[in-house]
Amino acid sequence: MSRLKIHKIDSQVYDKYKDIVExxxxxxxxxxxxxxxxxxxxxxxxxxxxxxxxxxxxxxLKPYVLxxxxxxxxxxxxxxxxxxxxxxxxxxxxxLLTAASSLLVWGTAVGLYTQYKVSFIIDFSVxxxxxxxxxxxxxxxxxxxxxxxxxxxxxxxxxNPLDKGFLPSVSSICDMDYIIDKKGDLKEFTKKNCPVIExxxxxxxxxxxxxxxxxIPIKVNNFRFVVTIFSSDGEEEALFKCxxxxxxxxxxxxxxxxxSCTVEKDxxxxxxxxxxxxxxxxxxxxYNSECKLIARHVxxxxxxxxxxxxxxxxxxxxxxxDNDSNLIKKLDNNNSLFKWQQxxxxx
Numbered sequence: 001m002s003r004l005k006i007h008k009i010d011s012q013v014y015d016k017y018k019d020i021v022e023x024x025x026x027x028x029x030x031x032x033x034x035x036x037x038x039x040x041x042x043x044x045x046x047x048x049x050x051x052x053x054x055x056x057x058x059x060x061l062k063p064y065v066l067x068x069x070x071x072x073x074x075x076x077x078x079x080x081x082x083x084x085x086x087x088x089x090x091x092x093x094x095x096l097l098t099a100a101s102s103l104l105v106w107g108t109a110v111g112l113y114t115q116y117k118v119s120f121i122i123d124f125s126v127x128x129x130x131x132x133x134x135x136x137x138x139x140x141x142x143x144x145x146x147x148x149x150x151x152x153x154x155x156x157x158x159x160n161p162l163d164k165g166f167l168p169s170v171s172s173i174c175d176m177d178y179i180i181d182k183k184g185d186l187k188e189f190t191k192k193n194c195p196v197i198e199x200x201x202x203x204x205x206x207x208x209x210x211x212x213x214x215x216i217p218i219k220v221n222n223f224r225f226v227v228t229i230f231s232s233d234g235e236e237e238a239l240f241k242c243x244x245x246x247x248x249x250x251x252x253x254x255x256x257x258x259x260s261c262t263v264e265k266d267x268x269x270x271x272x273x274x275x276x277x278x279x280x281x282x283x284x285x286x287y288n289s290e291c292k293l294i295a296r297h298v299x300x301x302x303x304x305x306x307x308x309x310x311x312x313x314x315x316x317x318x319x320x321x322d323n324d325s326n327l328i329k330k331l332d333n334n335n336s337l338f339k340w341q342q343x344x345x346x347x
Contacts, residue, residue, distance in 0.1 A: 244338035
């Protein structure tokens with residue numbers, strides 16, 4: 001039988017060490033049990049939160065059964081599910097320290113009980129089986145602690161429990177480029193998060209003054225669009241275009257909120273009144289980072305006190321020839337935000 005031998009310990013010293021190791025071992029066993037229970041319990045709670053986040057991510061990418069408010073809620077719930085908490089991080093490192101210390105103490109105890117004899121050959125004697133069983137138990141314990149630590153580390157790093165990889169940051173899901181990259185349903189998403197173009201009449205001035213306002217229900221980054229407003233009385237003709245790219249840093253308190261921007265504070269009065277008193281409709285085109293058309297919707301005109309606005313009406317085909325992408329390319333090149341241009345002049 002081949003054995004690894006360590007310097008022999010005196011019997012009295014051995015008994016003393018054995019008693020000390022037993023006490024320390026029991027102390028570490030109790031501490032580790034409490035820490036492991038608390039850590040695994042917290043990890044279980046966080047795992048449930050990650051499941052909720054993963055489900056919300058799928059709803060955001062493909063919001064077939066959601067309306068705009070439910071989509072907004074999915075963004076907010078996703079952010080809440082990934083909100084950082086130092087508790088699990090602290091317990092994770094406490095668990096690592098306690099587990100490593102326990103393994104060290106228990107390893108010493110195993111060494112004392114077996115007289116540091118490691119048998120590589122089993123001779124089917126009772127003593128050989130006991131020594132082999134002790135080392136096997138210690139190895140299983142080490143593997144178990146390691147697996148628990150790996151599982152908790154994956155949870156604290158937002159491992160996606162329902163899919164491969166890790167859950168993206170909140171800023172990533174609020175980015176059109178990410179939604180495009182993850183094969184989200186862009187037509188459906190932009191339908192539920194379709195911008196609104198408002199022509200606002202400021203009632204606080206003596207002479208009617210109009211403003212052109214862009215509003216998107218849920219703020220997302222890298223949203224590239226061109227809106228064209230048409231007159232539908234008689235011969236159809238374009239009245240004006242509003243185009244832009246929403247490219248701003250998204251703060252945590254802005255997730256799920258709308259975004260509005262006054263594109264023009266002195267919108268031409270004759271153009272505004274023509275839109276106000278005549279039949280009109282709109283069209284919005286949405287582009288990816290390569291300025292390729294990815295979605296197209298028809299906007300309907302509605303009015304209420306002091307405001308005429310165009311919002312989502314129906315989805316349109318994107319197979320038509322598109323000449324508006326050059327407007328977006330100019331914005332990207334010049335790093336602009338929003339612009340508009342008049343297509344029909346009124347004398």
